Amino acid sequence: MKYLCSFLSSVMMAMSLLLSQSANAEPVPEYQIKAAYLYNLAALTTWPIDSNHSGSSGNTRLNDVVKICVLGNDSFGGALQQLIGNSSGSVQITLSYLANMNNAHDCQILFIDVSALDNPAEMLKKLEKMPVLTVTDNLDLFNAGAMIGLFLDNKRLALDVNYKQTNNAQLSISSKLLRVARRVLQ
Numbered sequence: 027m028k029y030l031c032s033f034l035s036s037v038m039m040a041m042s043l044l045l046s047q048s049a050n051a052e053p054v055p056e057y058q059i060k061a062a063y064l065y066n067l068a069a070l071t072t073w074p075i076d077s078n079h080s081g082s083s084g085n086t087r088l089n090d091v092v093k094i095c096v097l098g099n100d101s102f103g104g105a106l107q108q109l110i111g112n113s114s115g116s117v118q119i120t121l122s123y124l125a126n127m128n129n130a131h132d133c134q135i136l137f138i139d140v141s142a143l144d145n146p147a148e149m150l151k152k153l154e155k156m157p158v159l160t161v162t163d164n165l166d167l168f169n170a171g172a173m174i175g176l177f178l179d180n181k182r183l184a185l186d187v188n189y190k191q192t193n194n195a196q197l198s199i200s201s202k203l204l205r206v207a208r209r210v211l212q
Contacts (some may be wrong), residue, residue, distance in 0.1 A: 055105070073196075093122060097138045098138060127149055134158065162174070173195070174187060175187075189210050
C-alpha cells in the first residue's frame with residue numbers, strides 16, 4: 027500500500043508539472059505552422075523535368091530554388107519571410123506576392139488566400155495543367171480542385187491532398203507527405 031501511494035503521488039506530481047508547463051507555453055501561431063508546411067511541400071514535391079521552375083534537373087533537391095507565391099491577403103505575418111535564405115534546408119525559398127493570376131504560372135507553389143476567391147473554378151482551370159502546386163486553407167477552394175488543403179482539425183493542422191490534381195499537373199508528391207495526410211483524394 028505504501029508503494030501504491032508513493033507511485034500515485036509521483037504520477038500526480040508529474041501531471042501537475044506537465045500541466046503547469048503547457049499552461050505557460052505559448053501556442054505556435056496557425057500561419058507559422060502553415061509556413062512550415064509550405065516549406066515541407068517545397069522540399070517533398072518534384073516538378074516535371076521540362077518545367078523551368080526549379081534546378082536544371084527539374085527535381086527539388088539540395089540547392090534548388092522554389093518560388094512560393096501568395097495570391098490575396100498575406101495572413102502569414104512574416105512567417106514566410108523566415109523561410110527565405112534558409113540555407114540549412116534542402117531547398118531555398120523565394121517569395122512573391124501576387125495581386126492577380128497573371129504571373130501565377132511563374133510560381134511553383136501558389137498559396138491562394140480566401141480574399142482572392144472571385145471565381146475559384148475559373149482560377150483553378152487556368153492552372154490545372156501547369157506545374158504549379160496550388161495550396162489553400164479554404165475548404166470551398168480545395169473542393170473546387172486545389173491540390174493541397176491546410177485545415178484546422180481539433181486545434182491541429184491537417185493536410186489534405188488532391189492526388190488526382192497533382193498528377194494532372196505532372197507533380198510528384200512524396201510518399202512522406204501522403205502518409206501524414208488526413209485525406210488523399212484519388
